[in-house]
Amino acid sequence: MASSTTVKIAEFRRLLSHAHSVLVLTGAGISAESGIPTFRGAGGLWRQFKATDLATQTAFARSPSLVWEFYHYRRELVRTKQPNKAHIALAKAEKRFEKEGKRFNVITQNVDGLHRRAGTKNLIEMHGNLFMVQCTLCQFIEENDSSPICESLRNRGSPDVNPPEIDEKDLPRCTKCKSLVRPHIVWFGEHIWDDVLEKIQKEIQLCDLFIVIGTSSVVYPAAGYASILAERNIPIAEVNIETTPSTSIATYHFHGPAAQIIPQLLSVNLNNE
Ligand SMILES: *[C@@H]1O[C@H](CO)[C@@H](O)[C@H](O)[C@H]1NC(C)=O
Numbered sequence: 001m002a003s004s005t006t007v008k009i010a011e012f013r014r015l016l017s018h019a020h021s022v023l024v025l026t027g028a029g030i031s032a033e034s035g036i037p038t039f040r041g042a043g044g045l046w047r048q049f050k051a052t053d054l055a056t057q058t059a060f061a062r063s064p065s066l067v068w069e070f071y072h073y074r075r076e077l078v079r080t081k082q083p084n085k086a087h088i089a090l091a092k093a094e095k096r097f098e099k100e101g102k103r104f105n106v107i108t109q110n111v112d113g114l115h116r117r118a119g120t121k122n123l124i125e126m127h128g129n130l131f132m133v134q135c136t137l138c139q140f141i142e143e144n145d146s147s148p149i150c151e152s153l154r155n156r157g158s159p160d161v162n163p164p165e166i167d168e169k170d171l172p173r174c175t176k177c178k179s180l181v182r183p184h185i186v187w188f189g190e191h192i193w194d195d196v197l198e199k200i201q202k203e204i205q206l207c208d209l210f211i212v213i214g215t216s217s218v219v220y221p222a223a224g225y226a227s228i229l230a231e232r233n234i235p236i237a238e239v240n241i242e243t244t245p246s247t248s249i250a251t252y253h254f255h256g257p258a259a260q261i262i263p264q265l266l267s268v269n270l271n272n273e
């Protein structure tokens, strides 16, 4: 590793040791390192569809069967993947901070639940979670991690066939009122839930060190949080496999895989357990 990077890591660790309220924002990049596709951009199709064709209220109203097949596919795919060293290091750092009576919170844009599986407790899943469902009638929200989520979806969701539609009555149903449920995910064209926005705002206010992982600090939502924090002179570290545009206001850039960089930044030793 280049010596300038070593110096930056040492500087960052010094800041971290003085921080009382660390806030981390993670995006698709940290999941990609666990082999989880985003269904966005090149090669991101499922059947002939982009995520923007499927993850919408309109698509669900037109064909709940098609949309459930897509989500069933993603749920089952995520089960075959594991949290990586970045997820694990974040969970361990949280424990250490809590022991020292300090705050450590993770906001994630990812819906795969890998932070939970890694053991992160102070977690805000701003776009929801693949393993939560919400009733389309009574709005009840519940966890459902059954595999498959319902019998009619068993062996369905294959990306390269177009089977007949599943009858709506055989799709996942609410345990309270038996109506159709949908994935509890913020779809395109929908707003992030108010309680989630409130929690995020609170963390932004308390934050004295901000770490952005696997997403760019120049795109929404990281850019919005970063600009608020930069005005308060809160240090911002960005860890990204993509090169950082010069417009970034991040204090530190660490270019490379999060699974390699995050354990070093957080001084988490993952080898001798
Ligand atoms: C998940 O949903 C299915 C279909 O509605 C239901 O049969 C199953 O019991 C649910 N599983 C859990 C763990 O709630």
Ligand SMILES: [Zn+2]
Pocket: 135, 136, 137, 138, 139, 140, 174, 175, 176, 177, 178, 179
């Ligand atoms: Zn219901």
